[in-house]
Amino acid sequence: MTKRPPVLAIFILSALAAPAQAQAPDEPVVSEVEEPVGPLRVEAPPFIDPVPFIAAEPPSLSRPVKAMIEEAIRRDDSEMLAAVVKVALATQPYDKAEIRAMQRAYLDRKAQALAQRTREETERIRNSGVLELWAGQLELGAFRSTGNTSNFGFTGALKLDRKGIDWEHTVLLNADYQKDSGKITREKYGASYQPRYTLRDGFFTYGRLQYEKNRIQGIDDRYSLSGGLGYRVLKRRNMNLSVEAGPAVRHTDFVTDPTETTWSVLTSFDFDWKVNGTLKLTQTASSYVGSDDSTFTSLTGLEVGVAKGLKTRMSYSIAHETSPPIGALKTDTISRFSLVYGF
Structure with a gap:
């Protein structure tokens, strides 16, 4: 028949087995402070090499407005063209470069035609006879x-x-x-x-x-x-x-x-x-x-x-x-x- 150890011996062994830095039961418990979360970082896959190119037309003047300007040019009416361009610039301000380009092209062609007619008329007058003109x-x-x-x-x-x-x-x-x-x-x-x-x-x-x-x-x-x-x-x-x-x-x-x-x-x-x-x-x-x-x-x-x-x-x-x-x-x-x- 085995003998139980004495109670005093068990108490002494338990006290000796506890860690030396153990906190007294009467001291308050201090919790750890959480650090703020940093920015989210996402690892994206690298771009495809070569980069794919998709052909697309640049922004252009709307068809109805462009048709009005072309009609004024076809009629060769400078006053009508000036009026249409004025309205187009007011209603389509983002397309003013294209509008101005169409007007300038017409005026340049008109000026060149006038200069050519003037040169031809001057030459005709210089070569005319006394009984002509x-x-x-x-x-x-x-x-x-x-x-x-x-x-x-x-x-x-x-x-x-x-x-x-x-x-x-x-x-x-x-x-x-x-x-x-x-x-x-x-x-x-x-x-x-x-x-x-x-x-x-x-x-x-x-x-x-x-x-x-x-x-x-x-x-x-x-x-x-x-x-x-x-x-x-x-x-x-x-x-x-x-x-x-x-x-x-x-x-x-x-x-x-x-x-x-x-x-x-x-x-x-x-x-x-x-x-x-x-x-x-x-x-x-x-x-x-x-x-x-x-x-x-x-x-x-x-x-x-x-x-x-x-x-x-x-x-x-x-x-x-x-x-x-x-x-x-x-x-x-x-x-x-x-x-x-x-x-």
Whole structure:
């Protein structure tokens, strides 16, 4: 029969077996503090080598907007294209580069075509003959005069123009005639030739040879020769204004008075304004200012187109002599209504 160890011996052995650093049961228990979790790291597989390429069209202008711009270009309408481009830029701001490129391409083609036509026209003018490049107007109608006479009669005029690169030539013929009961009551004729040579910056030189016959006003024949300098004050698409000034000599054969030759100063201006496609306003005036006698003339005209190459013209002219022959009035006025044909 086995003997149990004594109780005291068991207690002593248990005390000796406990660790030396054991915490007393009365001390509080301290828990461990958890550290914060760091960023999440994911290990991704390497890219495929080579990298795959997928073909894709770049962003482009929407089809409806592009179709409107192309239609304006097809019609060759610059104003319509400018309006369409303005709206397209406002509604498609991210495609402004493509919109501007389409507009620039059209304007560049238009400028190149215009430059080519200009070169061809310049070459044609340089190689033209003396009898070429002439354009004219034929005017036929009726008139009513007041002053030295008060009656109705017939009027006619022919104007020829030739415009070159530097030179411009103008020939003008006009006549007013009226016969009443077998007696001539109105007889006025005129002719003039004027060349112009362009200098620079709107300046030009001119010459003028003029003939007049107006027996009602006491002038049997009058010849005038002048030359000087002119300037184009306005030169626009629908409006032109030029002025001239220079010395002049006039030789006059009066009906009753003796013949005389006088020196004077000629000034004149020529203005025309195309109000619209069918309406045009013209105004010319000139003055010969001398020591013994001076002459002032004015012609105002209004033209209205009625058909291709044909228009109606209403005009009012004034002629004033400061020292007319004895028995003649100083001022004559004529109102004309006529048809003008351009060729």
